[in-house]
Amino acid sequence: MSKRLKGLVWLSSLLVIAGAAVLIVISIVVTDEHPLSTLSPVGRHGREIADLINPIFIVAGVVFFLVQGAVLALWWRYRVAGSDTGGGEHGYYEDDEFPEQVHGNNRLEIAWTLIPTALLAVISVFTLVVLFALDDVEASDDDMVVTVIGQQWWWEYQYHLDGDTTTPPDFVTANELVIPVGVDVPLDIKSRDVIHSFWIPKLNGKKDAVPGRSHDWVIQAEEPGRFRGQCTEFCGLSHGYMKMVAIALPPGEFTQWRDNQITAASAPAEGTAAAAGWEVFSQQCASCHVVNGLTTPVNRGGESDTPDGWDIYGEFNGANAGTYLAVDTLVAGAAPNLTHLMTRSTFAGSIYDLYLGAGEHVEYLELAEAATLNRGDLEAWIANAPERKPADANGLRGMPARAGLSPEDIDNVVAFLSTLK
Ligand code: HEC
Numbered sequence: 483m484s485k486r487l488k489g490l491v492w493l494s495s496l497l498v499i500a501g502a503a504v505l506i507v508i509s510i511v512v513t514d515e516h517p518l519s520t521l522s523p524v525g526r527h528g529r530e531i532a533d534l535i536n537p538i539f540i541v542a543g544v545v546f547f548l549v550q551g552a553v554l555a556l557w558w559r560y561r562v563a564g565s566d567t568g569g570g571e572h573g574y575y576e577d578d579e580f581p582e583q584v585h586g587n588n589r590l591e592i593a594w595t596l597i598p599t600a601l602l603a604v605i606s607v608f609t610l611v612v613l614f615a616l617d618d619v620e621a622s623d624d625d626m627v628v629t630v631i632g633q634q635w636w637w638e639y640q641y642h643l644d645g646d647t648t649t650p651p652d653f654v655t656a657n658e659l660v661i662p663v664g665v666d667v668p669l670d671i672k673s674r675d676v677i678h679s680f681w682i683p684k685l686n687g688k689k690d691a692v693p694g695r696s697h698d699w700v701i702q703a704e705e706p707g708r709f710r711g712q713c714t715e716f717c718g719l720s721h722g723y724m725k726m727v728a729i730a731l732p733p734g735e736f737t738q739w740r741d742n743q744i745t746a747a748s749a750p751a752e753g754t755a756a757a758a759g760w761e762v763f764s765q766q767c768a769s770c771h772v773v774n775g776l777t778t779p780v781n782r783g784g785e786s787d788t789p790d791g792w793d794i795y796g797e798f799n800g801a802n803a804g805t806y807l808a809v810d811t812l813v814a815g816a817a818p819n820l821t822h823l824m825t826r827s828t829f830a831g832s833i834y835d836l837y838l839g840a841g842e843h844v845e846y847l848e849l850a851e852a853a854t855l856n857r858g859d860l861e862a863w864i865a866n867a868p869e870r871k872p873a874d875a876n877g878l879r880g881m882p883a884r885a886g887l888s889p890e891d892i893d894n895v896v897a898f899l900s901t902l903k
């Protein structure tokens with residue numbers, strides 16, 4: 483094989499490999515099943531981001547191929563081909579031969595300074611416009627606002643249906659942010675401990691949750707659906723397990739969901755497994771977990787004159803409003819409100835499905851009635867959560883292991899939790 487042919491074979495295999503790599507990356511990023519993709523937006527703010535990225539990607543692609551093409555062409559044109567191929571007259575060089583050496587070219591240098599500068603200037607204008615538009619909210623002052631509180635390693639959502647975040651929320655839930663379709667939902671993003679970052683890529687960009695600060699943000703979904711998210715600011719041991727889901731429901735279903743979330747739980751009927759479970763829960767779990775209507779501030783060891791103990795969610799004024807706890811017996815600092823645990827499709831920072839095969843086949847509002855509980859993961863979690871999701875060794879973060887629970891206790895606790903619909 484001549485050297486020239488060898489070179490060609492080499493070059494074309496390189497191109498095939500590079501092309502395949504690009505195709506693989508594109509197919510991973512673009513496919514619909516990919517849950518954390520910015521490139522398949524479903525919300526109006528997500529769309530603004532995609533509409534910015536796509537043209538820039540095309541321009542960048544053109545520049546990439548021009549520059550890489552020039553590199554390859556120069557490499558080919560000025561390659562050293564060895565003495566047996568005939569040398570310079572074919573347009574390439576022998577081992578001891580050099581092309582003419584030049585120094586400096588004003589025209590070229592001005593061109594490759596000005597063109598990128600102009601390109602980047604244009605891109606930056608469009609970028610800034612989109613950046614400032616991302617927290618634009620179409621909502622009035624008395625529309626619903628959700629306070630989002632990042633904490634190690636899960637998300638709390640406090641719903642303020644009247645839009646007033648200086649008063650206690652109407653209800654509190656965890657990890658699954660339920661919103662009505664087509665409506666801008668203003669978010670008030672905070673942290674209870676370290677810096678986290680809230681990100682539901684199909685609906686909007688990222689927003690940091692910073693202790694002592696309150697960041698405005700907004701999400702909107704154009705279609706009903708289930709959109710995955712992930713904490714994107716490294717926040718310690720279980721950062722990778724700090725996920726969340728946004729659920730967009732048609733307005734009627736959202737109202738139904740909301741009206742249910744507002745209701746308090748009632749005590750299970752006496753003599754049932756659930757009642758036995760409530761006994762265990764009130765001793766082993768209620769020091770951290772609130773179940774509105776059942777865990778009174780008394781059995782959490784604190785004092786309160788607000789009926790559902792909203793004071794544990796903070797005093798609702800100032801920057802840290804709603805993010806600290808008045809009850810100092812909470813080892814974990816705070817824990818998910820479990821009043822309507824069974825209406826969620828995931829738990830523990832959305833790393834486990836609460837129901838088997840849910841999400842695909844069962845309507846969100848029918849989960850508690852129609853889907854099969856994922857008993858295995860739930861029981862394992864209750865018995866030894868740190869084994870499932872690493873938590874701080876000194877027990878100040880996350881849910882502690884409950885080693886004292888017998889299998890019967892756990893069965894009963896699950897029976898109790900199953901009543902929290
Ligand atoms: C020391 C405080 C503390 C105690 C006591 C405690 N938990 Fe937890 N629990 C937490 C924290 C914190 C989380 C969130 C952990 C995470 O997702 O990383 C949690 C999460 C949960 C979850 C998942 C909720 C969700 O929506 O993601 C369930 C269910 C749960 N705990 C049940 C129990 C039960 C049952 C008991 C008693 C047997 C109990 N917990 C005792 C702190 C506690």
Ligand SMILES: [Cu+2]
Pocket residue numbers: 632633635677678679713714715716717721724
């Ligand atoms: Cu985090």
